[in-house]
Amino acid sequence: MVTYIIRRLLQGIVVLFGIxxxxxxxxxxxxxxxxxxxxxxxxQDQIDDFRHRMGFDRPWPVQYVDFLSNAxxxxxxxxxxxxxxxxxxxxxxxxxxxxxTFASLLFSTLxxxxxxxxxxxxxxxxxxxxxxxxxxxxxxxxxxxxGILMIQLFGLxxxxxxxxxxxxxxxxxxPAIALGTFSLAANARLIRSSLLxxxxxxxxxxxxxxxxxxxxxxxRHALRNALxxxxxxxxxxxxxxxxxxxxxETIFAWPGVGRLTVxxxxxxxxxxxxxxxxxxxxxxxxxxxxxxIICAYLDPRIRLAVD
Amino acid sequence: MTxxxxxxxxxxxxxxxxxxxxxxxxxxxxxxxxxxxMVIIVLAAATALTxxxxxxxxxxxxxxxxxxxxxxxxxxxTSDNILGTDSLGxxxxxxxxYGARVSLLVGCVSVFLAGLIGVSLGLVAxxxxxxxxxxxxxxxxxxxxxxxxxxxxxxMAVLGSSLGNIIITLAITGWVSYARMVRGQVLSLxxxxxxxxxxxxxxxxxxxxWRHILPNTISPIIVLASFGVSAAIVxxxxxxxxxxxxxxxxxxxxxxxSQAREVQSKAWWPAxxxxxxxxxxxxxxxxxxxxxxxxxxxxxxxx
Numbered sequence: 225m226v227t228y229i230i231r232r233l234l235q236g237i238v239v240l241f242g243i244x245x246x247x248x249x250x251x252x253x254x255x256x257x258x259x260x261x262x263x264x265x266x267x268q269d270q271i272d273d274f275r276h277r278m279g280f281d282r283p284w285p286v287q288y289v290d291f292l293s294n295a296x297x298x299x300x301x302x303x304x305x306x307x308x309x310x311x312x313x314x315x316x317x318x319x320x321x322x323x324x325t326f327a328s329l330l331f332s333t334l335x336x337x338x339x340x341x342x343x344x345x346x347x348x349x350x351x352x353x354x355x356x357x358x359x360x361x362x363x364x365x366x367x368x369x370x371g372i373l374m375i376q377l378f379g380l381x382x383x384x385x386x387x388x389x390x391x392x393x394x395x396x397x398x399p400a401i402a403l404g405t406f407s408l409a410a411n412a413r414l415i416r417s418s419l420l421x422x423x424x425x426x427x428x429x430x431x432x433x434x435x436x437x438x439x440x441x442x443x444r445h446a447l448r449n450a451l452x453x454x455x456x457x458x459x460x461x462x463x464x465x466x467x468x469x470x471x472x473e474t475i476f477a478w479p480g481v482g483r484l485t486v487x488x489x490x491x492x493x494x495x496x497x498x499x500x501x502x503x504x505x506x507x508x509x510x511x512x513x514x515x516x517i518i519c520a521y522l523d524p525r526i527r528l529a530v531d
Numbered sequence: 532m533t534x535x536x537x538x539x540x541x542x543x544x545x546x547x548x549x550x551x552x553x554x555x556x557x558x559x560x561x562x563x564x565x566x567x568x569m570v571i572i573v574l575a576a577a578t579a580l581t582x583x584x585x586x587x588x589x590x591x592x593x594x595x596x597x598x599x600x601x602x603x604x605x606x607x608x609t610s611d612n613i614l615g616t617d618s619l620g621x622x623x624x625x626x627x628x629y630g631a632r633v634s635l636l637v638g639c640v641s642v643f644l645a646g647l648i649g650v651s652l653g654l655v656a657x658x659x660x661x662x663x664x665x666x667x668x669x670x671x672x673x674x675x676x677x678x679x680x681x682x683x684x685x686x687m688a689v690l691g692s693s694l695g696n697i698i699i700t701l702a703i704t705g706w707v708s709y710a711r712m713v714r715g716q717v718l719s720l721x722x723x724x725x726x727x728x729x730x731x732x733x734x735x736x737x738x739x740x741w742r743h744i745l746p747n748t749i750s751p752i753i754v755l756a757s758f759g760v761s762a763a764i765v766x767x768x769x770x771x772x773x774x775x776x777x778x779x780x781x782x783x784x785x786x787x788x789s790q791a792r793e794v795q796s797k798a799w800w801p802a803x804x805x806x807x808x809x810x811x812x813x814x815x816x817x818x819x820x821x822x823x824x825x826x827x828x829x830x831x832x833x834x
Contacts, residue, residue, distance in 0.1 A: 235672070242673030246682075253689045260689065360564075360821075364814035366765045368772050368785075369806030372792060376803075380796055467678030471769055475792075485681075486773055489688040501677075501685055509676045 228520050236513045240506060241292075247502045248291045251494055252284065261304055261492050291498075300499035305491050310499040314481055318503070320390055321480035324472065325465045327396050328404030333458060335408045340415025345442060347420065355412060362409030367468055371402035371475040388477035395476075403472040407461045411454060418453050422446040452523050459515030463508045558826050565822035571815030575808075579631040586625040587613070590782045594620035599798045615800040617790060623801060626782040627808050633694070633783040634812065637767040641701035642759040648702065649709025650752060654740050656710070657717025664714070671707045679704055683766060687775040694777050697770060701763050712755055716748040750827035757820035761813040768809050784809050 251257040258275045266274070275281050278301075279290065294300065300310040339359065343352040378398065379387035386395050422428065423446050431445045432438075470482030477483070481500045488496040559565055578585070588611070597620040601608045608615060614623040656667040674682070683704050690696040720726060721744065729739050770776035771785030779786060784805040791801035 238669065239673050239676045242669070243676055246673065246677065247685075250685050250689050253686070360818065361810075361814065364761075364817055365810050366768055366806070366813070368769060369788060369802075369809060372788060372795065372802045372806065376795060376799055463675075463678040467680030470680055470684060471773065474773060485684070489684065489775065497685065497688065501681060504681055505677045508678060512676075 225520065229517055232513050232516055236509055239509050243502060243505045243509065244292050244295055245288065247498045247505070248288050250501075251498070256280065257494065261494055295502060300502070301495040303488075303496050304493045310495040313484065313496055314499045314503055317479060317481045317484050320478060321466070321469055321473070321482060321504075323390075324396070324399055324403065324478055324480060325462065325469050327400035328407070328465055328468075329458070329462065330404075331400050332404035332407035332411055332461070333454075335404075336411030336415055336454075339408075339412040340419060341442065341447065343412070344416045344419035344423065352416075356416070359409040359412045362405045363413075365405065367402050367406060368471050368475055370405055371398065371472060374398045374402060375475070390479055395478075399472050399476045399478055402475070403465060403468050406468070407458075407465065410461070411457065414457055415450065415454055418450040419446055422450040425449075452519065455515065455519055455522065459512050459519075462511050466504050466508055555826060559822065562822050564818045568815040568818035568822070571811055572819060575631055575812050575815065576635060578628050579635045582625075582628040582632055586622075586628045587611070588622035588625045590621060590625040590629040591780070592621060596620065599794060599801075601798070602800050614804050615798070617787070617801045618794045618798075623787070623804055626787055627784065627805055629782040630784040630787060630805065630808065631812075633771075633777055633781060634764045634767060634809070637694070637698055637701065637777075638760040638764040641698045641705065641763045641767075642756050644698065644702035645705030645759065646709050646752065646756050649706035649711075650713050650745070650748075652706070653710035653713030654717055654745060654748075657714035658721055658736070658740050658744065667710065668714075671711055674704075674707050680766065680769060683770060684773065684775055687770055692775055692778050694781065697767055697776050700770075701766055704766075705759060705763065708755060708759075709752065712751055713748050716751065717744055720744050720747055754820060754824045754827060757816060757823055761816040761820070764809065764813055764816070 251260065256275075258271060258278070258280050261278075262271055262274060279287055282290075298311045300314075302308060303310050303313055306313070339355040343355045346352050374385075375387045375398070378385045385398050386392075387398075389395055419442075423442070425446075428441060428446050431441045436445075469478075469480060470485060472478065473480045473482035474486050481504060485497060485500045485504075488494070488500070559569065594616070597612070597616050598618055600612050600616040600620075602615040603610050603613050605615075612622050612624070614627070617623055617626070652667055656664040683700050686700040686703065687696065690700065717740075726739060726743055729743050734743070767776055768783070768785030768788070771783045772789045774786075774789065776785055777783045787805040788802060791798075791805070795802055
């Protein structure tokens with residue numbers, strides 16, 4: 225187990241280096257990054273001065289080493305627009321994004337478990353068809369449209385929920401549902417098929433023939449094993465959710481990192497974009513390492529295969 | 532092709548399993564959901580192809596006097612604008628028909644490119660092993676560390692919005708899953724007897740990969756690609772929604788939704804119909820993808 229954890233952490237460090245390189249390198253895809261940030265009205269002198277001030281006139285390996293050594297100390301330069309440190313701009317908004325992401329993770333997981341169980345246990349009956357139709361539909365609805373529809377119905381027509389901003393729990397409901405529905409649908413289908421497979425195993429037959437109640441067989445015996453692949457997927461979904469949060473935050477004017485990133489892109493404020501891209505990707509990597517370790521703990525086959 | 536190569540191939544093909552096409556058609560007719568999906572896909576493709584002929588109006592014609600006309604069945608609607616007009620008086624139905632071209636073009640071309648890159652790299656990495664394999668898998672790991680939309684947004688921000696750039700962006704962000712999947716398949720296939728047989732009769736490496744390994748990975752590639760198309764359509768719409776996709780002058784479903792938000796309190800129709808188009812198309816592709824997975828890949832079928 226320790227070997228496995230160390231190995232996974234080392235891999236994680238390699239990936240973090242890669243992330244820093246991509247965040248850094250993305251700016252150079254279109255040539256001189258100065259061109260991405262300048263205003264059309266600037267004179268050549270102003271442009272040259274800006275290029276020198278940002279350090280873009282140095283060779284790129286030097287710039288990368290500089291970027292990396294500053295980044296590990298939490299310094300991503302200052303925002304071009306507000307002159308605040310880019311890192312603290314991102315960190316300030318991180319709690320809002322994490323709150324939204326975890327709320328939708330909770331919504332999608334807790335919603336998917338009953339749906340998945342019902343349709344597996346009542347296979348090929350009306351409840352199964354209903355929940356799977358809901359799941360197939362949920363995977364097809366783009367979150368930004370779902371958000372717009374909810375704003376229309378619950379915000380503008382019925383006036384039940386606020387349509388923008390953050391504050392009360394009421395503000396969180398629509399964004400979390402919009403963001404979590406796709407994952408809920410995907411999880412429900414996964415739980416269904418995973419549980420169906422588990423229900424066909426010999427240990428379930430054993431449990432049944434011992435005379436255990438069906439509820440105990442399903443929840444204690446089958447579901448426990450059926451949830452292992454779900455844990456893996458939920459970890460991966462965090463990436464989808466963090467990405468989706470960018471769009472959700474824009475729709476609901478949620479004051480998080482996603483909205484900051486999009487606004488910084490509109491303002492061509494690339495230090496802030498770099499800082500948020502790096503941080504969001506790092507959060508994703510770290511959580512995935514955590515998920516892998518949890519899975520290895522839950523399922524001895526995983527850690528034994530690696531050791 | 533020399534006579535000897537021909538003979539090699541015909542011997543080896545006789546040993547490889549082949550699937551029947553008639554079986555596919557019969558199974559499609561049996562699955563109602565997949566049939567509905569297929570009809571939606573055909574409709575969407577037909578609309579995209581014939582948009583210039585069938586669209587009732589010029590999708591870019593601005594008519595401020597006709598702005599925010601409701602759909603024809605509502606009070607104030609006219610049969611000139613069946614689904615109403617947007618905030619600039621442009622015909623929503625026509626814009627949606629032209630939008631289908633963007634969505635399907637971006638979906639198909641970007642998945643084709645992503646598949647081409649991913650499958651070739653996965654094939655080579657899996658067959659050769661060693662350092663090419665290690666390098667490729669580390670690159671894949673790093674790319675997987677980025678939430679897909681985040682990477683796409685960053686790339687679009689740097690490259691600038693255009694139809695070509697969005698296709699490139701989605702190809703770059705999409706190749707990894709094909710590479711990983713093909714690599715995994717190749718790792719097990721290269722130990723199979725028919726590959727050994729090909730090696731023994733002296734078939735060159737590239738030819739083994741192309742003629743003997745690749746055909747055996749085709750089914751999962753098709754399945755992955757079908758879900759890839761729907762994911763790319765949603766991604767394009769999402770990026771266009773954020774203003775980072777196709778230029779504003781091009782009618783696209785995502786951009787229509789983003790413009791509709793500004794007038795949402797006054798009119799519901801500009802925000803509803805384009806979203807319905809995205810959802811229906813994605814639904815159609817997904818259910819066909821599900822069906823393809825069940826038919827082509829019995830191992831993956833869980834129930």
